[in-house]
Structure formats: C-alpha cells, structure tokens
Amino acid sequence: MTPSSLVLQIPTSHSPVEIATARHAAMLLDIPVRSLSLGDLTVARGDLASGALPVGSVEYVRQAMDLAGIKAPEFSCYPAVLGRHMHRKIWRTSEVPGGMARVFVKPASLTKAFNGFVHIAGQDERDYDDHDREQLAALRRHSPVPELWASEPVTWLCEWRYYVMDDQIIGRARYDADGADDAPAPDPAAIQDCINLLSPSSAYALDVGVLDTGETACVETNDGWSVGLYGRALTPTKYLQFLSRRWADLFSST
Known part of the structure; x- marks a missing residue:
C-alpha cells in the first residue's frame, strides 16, 4: 500500500532513522513530502484529513491523528491472548509498586511517557544508572501516577x-x-x-x-x-508500506 503523500517531522533529531528511511522511500516511489515541525503540524490538517501519512515521534503522530479525526486506538503491549508466552507475572497498577524489592514498570495509559525500567523500592535515585534515573524522573513528573504495567524482572x-x-x-x-x-x-x-x-x-x-x-x-x-x-530489518519501501498499512487501517475506521 502506497500513501498519497507524507508529512515528516522536523527537526530530524526526532526519530531520525525512521524519518530518513521514509524520505528515502518517498524518493524511490516519487511520493510528495511535506516537512513540518510539531508546532507547525496544524497547517497540514487538510493533507492529513485526505490520507497523508505522518512519520515522526509518538507525540507527532498522535497530533496528526487528532488533525485527521482519528481516535487513538486501544492497544495492549501485553495482550491477554499471549499470556502463556509471557513467562512472567504482569499486572496493571495505579501506583508505584512498593511491596516488591525490584519490579519492572512502564506506562500503561500514557504511551511512551517514559521507557520501562526496573524500579527498586527504597533505592536512592543517585544509585540508578543514567538511563533509569531519567525514567524515574519522568515517572515522578506525573501526578497522580499514571496507570502502569508492572512485571517481575527477568533476564x-x-x-x-x-x-x-x-x-x-x-x-x-x-x-x-x-x-x-x-x-x-x-x-x-x-x-x-x-x-x-x-x-x-x-x-x-x-x-x-x-x-x-x-x-x-x-x-x-x-x-x-x-x-x-x-537495523536493516526492512527496506525503505517495505518500512513505508508497513506504516502506510496501519495508517490506512486507522484512517478507514474514522
């Protein structure tokens, strides 16, 4: 499935690999491209409402959904039907788990609000590594605590x-x-x-x-x-086809 046009996020510090790959595919397939920042995305309302494919950060594509009149879909990162393939206990919670010494947490209701990390009860934030300290800070910026996925840490x-x-x-x-x-x-x-x-x-x-x-x-x-x-999991044209297939599915449901 080939989109009629693309709306790509700038600056390219946002999802640089994805945006560069989509741009490459557009050149190969002779697809019109419009490059806009998150702040300027509203000027593409007409393009998005006509089916243009947005490529960028989660925040960028979420705003594109709003402009296109698409309701963000319900999607579970831990589908119940895959329960037997998880091989660890996973549950939803509205508070940071404190009963377990170590528990892996990630957002359930705010997609990509922070990356998943292992929360250690009672540990001083200075004892986390740089990545986990950043995620802990991102979690703490939300009040009240967003709904979380929690799971037993595994290796x-x-x-x-x-x-x-x-x-x-x-x-x-x-x-x-x-x-x-x-x-x-x-x-x-x-x-x-x-x-x-x-x-x-x-x-x-x-x-x-x-x-x-x-x-x-x-x-x-x-x-x-x-x-x-x-990596090189998909060629540029195949990656664009993948994104376009899902966007078309969402667009047709509006």
Missing part, C-alpha cells in the same frame, strides 16, 4: 523485533545492545503461535526474546503507528 539473553503485516513476518532485527553474540535465537514455533493468537491484525511489531531459563518469551507488542525501525 533476557537476547531480544528480537519481528515486523508483522497482515499476519506475515516481513522483517526482523535483533535490538539488545549488550547481549552475547552467541545467544540462542527465539523459537520459530513460539513466534508463529504468537502471530496466530494475535490474528487478524494489520501491522504491528512483536518483540520476542530468550530468557536465561531457555524459554522463548514475548517481550511486548507495539502498534504499527508507533513502531521504530531497528
């Missing part, structure tokens, strides 16, 4: 992203930066079972990894409108 040997469109894997890439090069690959049968359980779906990312127990487990799922591009 991943590797993590992979599978790009799924119309229930078929169209690309994949390993994205854990610190994992061993010889880490075992996820079990293809487990991955296919996840896809079967999620069917039918237009376009989404399925993140899967291998635990230190040897089990293949679902890390999370991500809706196709808010999916970044890892």
Whole structure:
C-alpha cells in the first residue's frame, strides 16, 4: 500500500532513522513530502484529513491523528491472548509498586511517557544508572501516577523485533545492545503461535526474546503507528508500506 503523500517531522533529531528511511522511500516511489515541525503540524490538517501519512515521534503522530479525526486506538503491549508466552507475572497498577524489592514498570495509559525500567523500592535515585534515573524522573513528573504495567524482572539473553503485516513476518532485527553474540535465537514455533493468537491484525511489531531459563518469551507488542525501525530489518519501501498499512487501517475506521 502506497500513501498519497507524507508529512515528516522536523527537526530530524526526532526519530531520525525512521524519518530518513521514509524520505528515502518517498524518493524511490516519487511520493510528495511535506516537512513540518510539531508546532507547525496544524497547517497540514487538510493533507492529513485526505490520507497523508505522518512519520515522526509518538507525540507527532498522535497530533496528526487528532488533525485527521482519528481516535487513538486501544492497544495492549501485553495482550491477554499471549499470556502463556509471557513467562512472567504482569499486572496493571495505579501506583508505584512498593511491596516488591525490584519490579519492572512502564506506562500503561500514557504511551511512551517514559521507557520501562526496573524500579527498586527504597533505592536512592543517585544509585540508578543514567538511563533509569531519567525514567524515574519522568515517572515522578506525573501526578497522580499514571496507570502502569508492572512485571517481575527477568533476564533476557537476547531480544528480537519481528515486523508483522497482515499476519506475515516481513522483517526482523535483533535490538539488545549488550547481549552475547552467541545467544540462542527465539523459537520459530513460539513466534508463529504468537502471530496466530494475535490474528487478524494489520501491522504491528512483536518483540520476542530468550530468557536465561531457555524459554522463548514475548517481550511486548507495539502498534504499527508507533513502531521504530531497528537495523536493516526492512527496506525503505517495505518500512513505508508497513506504516502506510496501519495508517490506512486507522484512517478507514474514522
């Protein structure tokens, strides 16, 4: 599926790889491109209402949805149907868990409000590493605390992203930066079972990894409108097709 035109976020410090890849695909396919900042996005209301595809940060695409009259879809990063593939306890909560010494938390109601991190009860913020300290600060900026996903911490040997469109894997890439090069690959049968359980779906990312127990487990799922591009998982035209497939699905539901 090819979009009629693109609306790309500038400056390119926002989602630089994704925007550069979409721009490359537009050049190959001779698709008109309009580059606008988040603050100027309202001038593209007419283009977006006519089906133009926005590419940028989560905040940028959310505003594009509003301008296009699209209601942000309900989407769970931990679908109940994949329960048997999680291999860890996961629950929703409206407060920072304090009963467990260590618990992994991430936003449930505010997509990408902060990145997931392991919260350690009673630990001074100075004892977190730089990444987790930033996420803790982002969490604390919200009052009241947004609804959270909480889960038991686990150890991943590797993590992979599978790009799924119309229930078929169209690309994949390993994205854990610190994992061993010889880490075992996820079990293809487990991955296919996840896809079967999620069917039918237009376009989404399925993140899967291998635990230190040897089990293949679902890390999370991500809706196709808010999916970044890892490595060389997809060619520019295939990535644009992936984004366009999900956007068209959302647009047709308005």
